[in-house]
Amino acid sequence: MASGTGAKAAPKVAAASLPIARVAVDVSPPHLDRPFDYLVPERLAEQAVPGVRVRVRFNGKLTDGFLLERRAESDFTGRLAWLERVVSSEPVLCPELLDLSRSVAARYGGTLSDVLRLVIPPRHARAEKRATAASAEPPTRPPSKAWARYRHGGALLDAVHEERVARAVWQALPGEQWPHRLAEAAAAAASAGRGALLVVPDHRDVQRVQSACAEVMGEEHVVALSADLGPEERYRRWLAVFRGTVRVVVGTRAAMFAPVRDLGLVAVWDDGDELHSYPVAPYPHARDVLTHRAHATGASLLVGGFVRTAEAALLVESGWAQEVVAARETVRAAAPRVTAIGEDDVQLARDPAARAARLPSVAFEAARAALGAGAPVLVQVPRRGYVPALACGDCRERARCRRCSGPLALPGATSEGGAQPAACRWCGAAEAGFRCPSCGSRRLRAITIGAARTAEELGRSFRQVPVRTSGGGDVLASVPSGPSLVVSTPGAEPTVDGGYGAALLLDGRTLLARPELRAAEEALRLWFAAASMVRPAQDGGRVVVMADSSLQPVQALVRWDPAWFGAMELAGREELGFPPAKRVAAVDGAPDAVDGFLDVLRLPETGEVLGPVPLGEGDDEDGSERERALIRSDRVEGRALAAALHEAAAVRGTRKETERVRVRVDPLDMV
Template structure:
């Protein structure tokens, strides 16, 4: 609906379009939840030909001219007052296609968000000059690749046949260790393109996009694939996006924004490494690429691949429910492709006798594995959970966390020297140096490292392996690849560069640090990061070794030793079901002031299985245990997830109409604690 046109000098001479004169418009402005709906406007006859559903228009809203999308045209409006006029049609280009509109509505409904917020994520800003460029001819379909490498996996060949034939096929793909996954996914995308259908492949970061784009270009040609990533300029991003919308390009690769790519006749949707938190959009309503692509595949009948070296509980649920099938290799093929994995507990008695290796916290087994790989002329990967020098300190006697006397922040060693001496410990919050530490619990002046960062590890390894090149990757300096040859590559998780010919060994340090994080998904994330690193190591028959510093009795470690991520994912899913956490149940996390949370709970109409957990304080807590912000969890059975999203959205609308304080609402957030 729209308000009446009461402005002085309104253009009474305007004539409405003779056919379907009412334009239903989604305005492109931030709106409170109670105004989450399209508004009706009158369409003048001069814009009749250009005003097609999906085009961008200019309308007056709250006294200001704003942009919007024309959703549909109607003969009449339910609004009883006078309608305002559509002022302009920017372009007859139907950028909000019916398929994209349906997807945006579905995503908004799933996450309890607003349609305008989803559309803003899905459609890039308009670039008029790009839109006026002459459209290119569609790229001819490529030849179908052989796909012989997929035959190694059970159901791999039949899956590609289904993709080519346009049949519904949903799969959870367990990639073999050392698998050239960009080429395998490119073969699947080219199979869909060879049949005249489109493909969307979403990967975590730009390094993956570069590898995948190169692999796809070899099979479908440079013009047959586009990469959609955030670091493109506005004009180039819109140019590539339009080439997909207009049907010129069939294959799209990219990071999380590519999940909305308007591919025509979608035949294949792929998400690689779905456990990476980069797949979750950090803007409202916080959609996840896996869930969006799962809906797209279901709605369009397209094939779906959820792939990776590891497996998430969400992917395990797809298999357990029968909605998707496994694509896995036989166990003998897994054993042949996997490196030898050894687990060593973080006990000081296991450290190598070499003083330099002891300083680098290397067990004798890891030290020997690295030396053997270097002698064979292969690089060695060293994974360290944290950046920096020594990012966490504790009392050397009682092991109590070392805190700043001024602000109670955590103490750390920054690295480097000052006047020829190592810099003293400093607070990570306020930056104040702490040269005379005294433990408030036991009075000790000794400090010990709780976790040692990549910088300190690289420094110590350089001493332990003199004459060997040491490279670091992480933070703002992430290496794309490293050449073959002896070298030590020290990196943080997720920043592992690709090694030519594979790594001879991988040392996974400080396993306890990864596993002990106070998060629901800590175990799953640790195993995912380990598998990603171990998957870059040569097979055991070629001397490949992986040494993980963690207790071998842990289930996560056993899954790595046996190279069986599906087994651990099933255990993780069973544990989530017992605890009542995602994906077994739908959970909403609501953050805000205590008063705002209380007002929400008063108006929300909870589904029948709704259960409220909390509230609990988040952030800083005063002496009485109170905090300015709190969090409450609301969980329901999975079948009532849509009802929970609707209930929270409607409750937010009621509060917005009352101009109540804002809340942050996230459904199935990655972090619950």
Template sequence: MAGAQPRKKKGEQSDTAAAANLPIARVLVDVALPVHLDRPFDYKIPERLDADAVPGCRVRVRFRGKLVDGYLLERRETTDYQGNLAWVERVPSPEPVLTPELLTQARAVAARYGGMLADVVRLAIPPRHARAEKSAPTEPGPPPQRPDAEGWQRYQHARSFLDAVHAGRSARAVWQALPGEDWPMRLAEAAATTAAAGRGALLVVPDHRDLQRLEDACRLLVGDSVVALAADTAPEKRYKRWLAALRGAARVVIGTRAAMFAPVRDLGLAVVWDDGDDLHSYPNTPYPHTRDVLTQRAHTTGAALVVGGFARTAEAALLVESGWAHELVAHRTQVREAAPRVTAIGEDDTQIARDPAARAARLPSVGFEAARAALKAGAPVLVQVPRRGYVPALACGDCRERARCRRCAGPLSLPGGTEAGAPKPAACKWCGATEAAFKCPECGSRRLRAISVGAGRTAEEMGRAFSGVPVRTSGAGEVLASVPGTPSLVVCTPGAEPVAEGGYGAALLLDGRTLLGRPELRAAEQALRKWFHAAALVRPAREGGRVVVMAESSLQPVQALVRWDPAWFASMELAERAELGFPPARRVAAVDGTPEAIEALLDSADLPSTAEVLGPVPLGEVDEDGNSERERLIVRVDRSEGRALADSLHAAQAVRAARKATELQVRLDPLEML
């Protein structure tokens, strides 16, 4: 669509001649726009820029009186706009960075999430760096040899899948990695198989530690035709690597979520590892998820797809149950040979209080003996604690009421360490004020007790219980990538588990109640995912590997861990989601805003026929008069009408924006709601 363009200011240089052929440029401006302006705008191309102004290149144009960046989507002979068009001021680079394929994918993602095209393109294309354009490679190296991929032989139908990838067919699989699997090498073998056929591969992992392991494995098989993309890479280096992918010089592109839109030439394989990790969800509007973006890319380009991990999400289970993807799993005999022995111990306070080992290190005798046996055998022991810090939550020692700051009502905690030779007093987690003289407002008691114990306190207790054994911590302050295969205790928070040389002799998964008791629909799925990823680092049972999880054995997530059957639990989780009417069984939109804005949206939105409206409910924010300032409305529809839901909410937002009404925040399938 054409749009009104501002005229040049007085005194600005004016171009007198337009390009002879296709003089109209349709431009996507790279600025934050109201929703009703989510469209390209027409500009005239001066004759001096005719050669450089190619579709997909960056341009500089006047918009609302300011010189802004944009992308030239296409050149046309005429325009529908009746007024005077402004000129394209400059072409910073003739490099066609917004390729037709990337533009198609960006439009599909914007449509899926009810977002704006400019926002998606901003996530997909990194900022320009002129020096990188001059030095980025343009030609790929020789294709690698196809690897033997013997490690894949333990999985049923894996050979057929790799043959299909090499042949360029659109094979799609959900891979269930065996415990102890060298997953970076398996993914590198799949990428090398794709590159050997002359096609490109894109592999996305959650964090930089996984990225480093995957890069090392890929370089062994593919050589220098590998580039790694991550948001924290230096701008020049990141843009140079991105250009290498765009120009086809990189056959294999790996990265974190920033790489999900990487312009891989002739994409033959897309891989997402550990799709249940929250890091795969982009925190910026329109909040795309790596798994969904790569699934869309595989569908539209005909590329193969792998969704892999030690655990399985309900979304991956849906891909399998719908028949869109097939399983890559090992036979149960292979699972039993590779898995450690898993023991579940309940967290009954009375039982633990009677256990002398538990009093010494918050461990039941079974966990204490497993750790001692592993240390005696010369192996490290992994201790997973759900919370970081020392004592992150306190309560009254008598009535068990949550201990709060008397100044701001924030939660009290123990920061750990000493002050003037004595332990530091309790402090508020919100305002930081110390509380040296706590008094419970309910019962008047001055006693405090720990509701939960963090990784710092756990490391201290474990060090006392196993005197003489080195204690290492891995968490928010410092995340260890690896530890030597010597006797030690490694205390970490979920997701910060370092890899041990030769594997851990035992893993102690503490405070299962904390993980399972989170007020989220995905709590059980996330707890099991974190347990599986920790337990997968432990040696097989035949080599003495033990996993002790402090959670009730009757719970389904615990049963799945004991049996090492993530597919069974994912199927159960999907069935429960379908019964409750939540993603991925249905599409859900969360609309946050003032009560008046939400009511106006409901009046104007043309919702699909299957739409079910829940709420609105207050979000807990109140004004000076005690009235709710913001509320949340939930709208859910059948999966077949997910696109219609996104379109209707986007259109309603556009009408409101044109009227300059109060903005609303609209998110499709938000993780935090689940």
């Protein structure tokens, strides 16, 4: 019956059974990070089931949310609002995803709403209504002879197939076809009727691993999830995984939350790549999320790469994971010959080859030999940039603060034109009487990360050879196997059938001198990624790295022993109180906002504050001055630290503080 002008709407009646809906409302303020109760009208009683998307009225506005549970009574003594609408009947927030979201929020000091935005993609009605085909029969387990080259490699795949828990840190051999090894590990799980989740750094890696999985198992058993998919296609694939249609998922960091049914294996490749860290709150890292999922679900864990991060070394040292490595003789047979050339300015000035193209003669010889053999040559060049960092003027050891071991830097000139003393970029303490702990020198030397060598400069010395560039907005996926010079920025190296004949790793001091906690680890990761593309030494493969051979990262490359460096790096972090031995949080914002945050922060027993210090850059929104404070605590109090950070943010929210403060737990960049 049509209502007239003065007609009244029929009164709402609450559901007869479990009339209370507990809802996670999509609001960001930390002080509102809790579920809210709503009345369920009788007309929505059948649709309003746990896990569905709903619309509720919050603060006078219709807001999205997820229904967490139905209850008979509410603890709220005031008047409850009504559940307005059930957006979809698909219960996308299953109990496992809800538990995962809560755990991630607790670890990083974030809110449940922030995590749920990362866990569940936006709804697309057309994709949701499309029929889902039945899941395919489990694939046949393929042979995996290549894994036999690694100690415990075969046992790892047997355990995955037999549904026994296995946790491994895998150091891949140089030249390894790692996408196929990951595909074989996933097939071991899928052949037993269980799911597998493989997380890789970027879309190029996704394509390679997806192709390998399709080759090993068949296309119907694998799906790729990445941010470059359109909204409909991404949600369609996500639903296929959620409904159990597909058992194997390959993706970038967004896939770490993929709702894979009956997880048997979670794997992350190259866990040191910064792309594994989500750039939005609460900034979760794929390795840590997958480690938690493996522990919570009883799935096997595989952390793989050509190098070993300090975090992966901790998993091995603690006994929580087993290392999967090849014997030394197997490594030597697969590795190229590595030569380190120091970047001493006087030495290079006397070298005519260096004057021509900033390359020492040994690098020219390696390049010419490879080109003469009909193989391409890879030239890795660091990105452009500038960082005013300091090192010892004699031994070139990075200059660090005596108080907190943070990097020293020159803050700049005073208003009167005089130079200020060196100061720590973490705690802000001035260092007027520097003394190098390695050699005793009192001299300091500026380290400038300047413009990278260009392909044009190198091309002058190789006029008859094609020069290709890869980096920035033009990244090559692969190059032909014939003679050519491939100039690439780190991480953009194209693949080539048969491998490169040589790799020239330029400006090693530039990578090692970055004033960051992970500078040495990152330099080694980038070097190994490039060197692993080079042919074995017995086939003429050669790697030349322009860096001092006495440095630990360079020694690890020359000896091809990244596990040794990972253990040394972990020991150094433990001695100095750096992650992963300690839990550290960075608090960024305007000076008044950071001070206000620290005033209300209740630190755990082992907590301490370093700084705050100026960041030397303007805020992205208004160009105002920004500061950073570092808060660290013992690892066993990591959850307590995260809870304290969340509480402090909630207190600021209740006080209606308008200045934005960014809190990031275990940041990759601590400078």
